[in-house]
Amino acid sequence: MDSTLNARQRSRIETRKRLLQAGARLFAQKGVSATTAAEIARQAGVAVGTLYLHFGDKSGLLRVILNEGVENLLQAMALAADGSDERCSRQQVDLLVNFAEKNRGLCMVLFDPESIRIGATADVMDRLTRFQVDRLLGRCGAAVRPDQAYLAARAMVGMVMHGIYWWIQHDPKLEARAVADILYNLRTGAMDKVAEVL
Amino acid sequence: MDSTLNARQRSRIETRKRLLQAGARLFAQKGVSATTAAEIARQAGVAVGTLYLHFGDKSGLLRVILNEGVENLLQAMALAADGSDERCSRQQVDLLVNFAEKNRGLCMVLFDPESIRIGATADVMDRLTRFQVDRLLGRCGAAVRPDQAYLAARAMVGMVMHGIYWWIQHDPKLEARAVADILYNLRTGAMDKVAEVL
């Protein structure tokens, strides 16, 4: 009985994984809108209904792909958040850049218009923004207005992410190291200056 | 003959203007995808076919709305590009922030998933990026690698634009002046630092 259950569970997990992989591949290749639920199911070797059984709808699948794909990265960044500002921000930029290089497809999906439309992109950006907000408040103290701090943090995240997106999409020959250098310096310069005046 | 021609031309221009206005209003209100060609035409008081006659298709209308809407801003920014770096970048940030405040609708359209999908957003970002590239090269000279300069410039533009977009969408109570201050300082800090190391 137990082994049967386990077999079922394993099969269920396996099916889920195949849908996730097929979805990630197709979304990255053809864009989210141009990918149909039917095609994902076909490539995963299951029926369309199964996709809906597991993820509710197409956006549900997209959301899970994005969230699970980014989860490890965000946790690593949270761990890196403990050091000095300099060390920490360098580590975080490195993590982002390396992640983007190794998961180009996922990054494309993250900035797909459809991901933006359903708010999945914004969710990730929000979580990234919190790191910057904490750092900024850590420097400036309670004197700073929260909405201004949030705006600044958000803008810095926008800078790094936009740079990374540009890189993977248009200039993949640029080395990761150089990209990280540039983005780290941009972020540090921006942070220092804004922390000074806020 | 001449007056006839002019009457027709006037009517044509008038029709075009009405379509542009109806489109801009609806795209901003309901989002681009949710707005149908038929509804734009109805609000403009013309037949659907007329929209296609003037703009080829829905994307054509969108593109023209964006390009014409942003043209004045970009020209003003080009004019502002002549002063010292400090003066110039402050003016450019002010122009952007003020423009966004007065054309909130257009900004929403500019970052609409559909605008992104057809590349119209990227076109505007490109033109903005050129200003930053010029400035960066003006500081660093020919020593800097063009692709690295472009990446840095693009990232800075992404920072400012993302900040502005966040502001008009989520925190419109923040004053334009404060937003400009923050974004100007972020940009300046980023630029100084990156110019130093490039």
Place this chain on the structure above:
Amino acid sequence: MDSTLNARQRSRIETRKRLLQAGARLFAQKGVSATTAAEIARQAGVAVGTLYLHFGDKSGLLRVILNEGVENLLQAMALAADGSDERCSRQQVDLLVNFAEKNRGLCMVLFDPESIRIGATADVMDRLTRFQVDRLLGRCGAAVRPDQAYLAARAMVGMVMHGIYWWIQHDPKLEARAVADILYNLRTGAMDKVAEVL
């Protein structure tokens, strides 16, 4: 499991048949262009999407109607191709004339401008032409140039088909027997003479 599958398959086949019948009826009645996909689906008692699910598009349905409708005829003609030339050609003409009389609607569809445009008519004509080519080569041997033989065969097929089409469309009072006599004699005369000179 098996019966489930069969039930589904049976339903699928049934749906397909209904679409085929509705399409054949409407195409013959009103012409292909004047028949909308929506109307075919309505008469078949299914949704429009179902038509597209089964046949890809309207032309797909048209093609299948024509191919399946003509398949039996062409196979019967292939079987008849074995006897002496005289016997065989008489049988083939009879098959064609009788088929046309019993499937007037299908013949109308076969010569519908839309069928011509998508090449379905030409496909059928091609298959009919091969019979004549074989016969002609059987008589003249390898001496004859293939392109000339094909042209002659094609022209003969054009003669018979055009005659039949004219008959069912303009002069259906003429008896099938008389039509077959005339066409058979025309074909035989043409064949004899051309075989002699080629």
Place this chain on the structure above:
Amino acid sequence: MDSTLNARQRSRIETRKRLLQAGARLFAQKGVSATTAAEIARQAGVAVGTLYLHFGDKSGLLRVILNEGVENLLQAMALAADGSDERCSRQQVDLLVNFAEKNRGLCMVLFDPESIRIGATADVMDRLTRFQVDRLLGRCGAAVRPDQAYLAARAMVGMVMHGIYWWIQHDPKLEARAVADILYNLRTGAMDKVAEVL
């Protein structure tokens, strides 16, 4: 006053000619359905309205192109109809084949689905059929049933026309002389045999 009128008339005739030529060229190149009234007008250097002024509608233009294009041919064939059967039919086939070779575009238009749909093709076929009917009745006398004679004549015309159409469309390397030989023999054989039995 008179010269003004003449100038106007000349201009009118000139406009008409340009529309006819542009229409013939485009219909042949892209097919009738795929050619829009607006494009014909543009290529003719006039406004769309002018096309409608001269020809009523798109089909009107098509009809005139076909009729005027074929008129000379039909008159030449009528003149050739006087000799002995052998001489006459050879001349007529030659006229058709030579005409097709020199007016490939027009022939394509003549067999365009749209020409068929509006009956223009049938009109030409009818006129050609009359020649054959006359010849057949001349041979068989009043004994033959008119509907049977017409069917036979029509079928022969279908044979020649189909052969020619096939030639110009698929096998233009075949020499006109060879085509005429084949079609002449086919027609003669068919005619002799059918005249014998009718």
Place this chain on the structure above:
DNA sequence: GATGAATGAGGATTCATTCAT
């Protein structure tokens, strides 16, 4: 849990034709 045939609302686009100038 899995299946996959069926759904049908929904929108973009075309283009022959008109008519006020």
Place this chain on the structure above:
DNA sequence: GATGAATGAATCCTCATTCAT
């Protein structure tokens, strides 16, 4: 006679989602 901007009815086709088996 010529113009050409405007018309708008008319269809095609898509595809996320459901639900009976």
